Structures are given as structure tokens and as C-alpha cells.
Amino acid sequence: MKKLSLVMSLVAGVAILAAACAPAAPVAPPSPLIIEAHVISATGCRPTDTFARGEQPVAMAKVVDGATGEYLSDEDLTSVTWHLEGGFVLDHIYGPQPKEEPVEYYWKACGPIPEDYPLGEATWWVTAEHEDGRTARYDPPYGDAFSRFIIVEAPAE
Secondary structure, three states, X not given: OHHHHHHHHHHHHHHHHHHHHXXXXXXXXXXXXXXXXXXXXXXXXXXXXXXXXXOOXXXXXXXXXXXXXXXXXXXXXXXXXXXXXXXXXXXXXXXXXXXXXXXXXXEEEEOOOOOOOOOEEEOEEEEXXXXXXXXXXXXXXXXXXXXXXXXXXXXXX
């Protein structure tokens, strides 16, 4: 009987040890955030890829939860930011578009290109951060007519 008790104890111990050493069940990675973005001119709200120093580009974005397909608002995201290479950054605010009789809601950022910003082509991108810590970055597709961002000298007054 003592042998049976000892064998049972050993079997139980091995079973407990095996369970403790078993790999944990895989955890699903968090769903991605998907950013849709474009830049327009503040003058006439027209798409363009060329801006003069001092001119105000308007960066517009929507952020989608990759798991649900739902657009995310300021209740979900802690930040949406437009970046222009060289350190020029504009924070987006969430609001209706157009302001009068809104049709859609966008994340929007607007601000003048610094007067001393280097002339020529520059790269831009948008980042977003969800309140749960997920982040995303949108880089416009290379070759798209409006993925370029060209800074030119402001016209003489």
C-alpha cells in the first residue's frame, strides 16, 4: 500500500510539474490602428502638393480600429499628430467637416509652414495613439500625386 501511495504521489507530482512547464496559450496580438490621411490647402480646401513658406496646409485624417472597422474619435485616441520632416509637428483636433452642416468628422491639423523651413521636397506622415497604448504611423504611398510635399518660396508681396 505504501508503494501505491508513493507511486500515486510521484505521478501527481509529475503531472503538476508538466502542467507548470507547459507553454502558455498564445495571446492574440492587439488589433492595429489604420490611418487614412491627406493634406489640402487651407485656401479653398483644394488638394495640392505645393505649399509656400507661411502658407497653412491642412492635414486631415481618420483613424480606424482594425478589429471593429469603427472610426475612432477623441473619446478613443489620446493623440493624432502630423509630422513634416525636420521636426515641424502639428497636433490634430477632432471635429466636423464642414463646420456648418457637418457631413463627416475628421482629425484636423493646420498651421503655417515656418518662414525658415528649407525649400524643396519634404516627407510627411501621421501618427496616432489609442488610449489603450496601441500606436500607428501612416506614410503616404510613394508615387501618389499628393504624397509629395514641396515647399516653395512665398510670393513677393
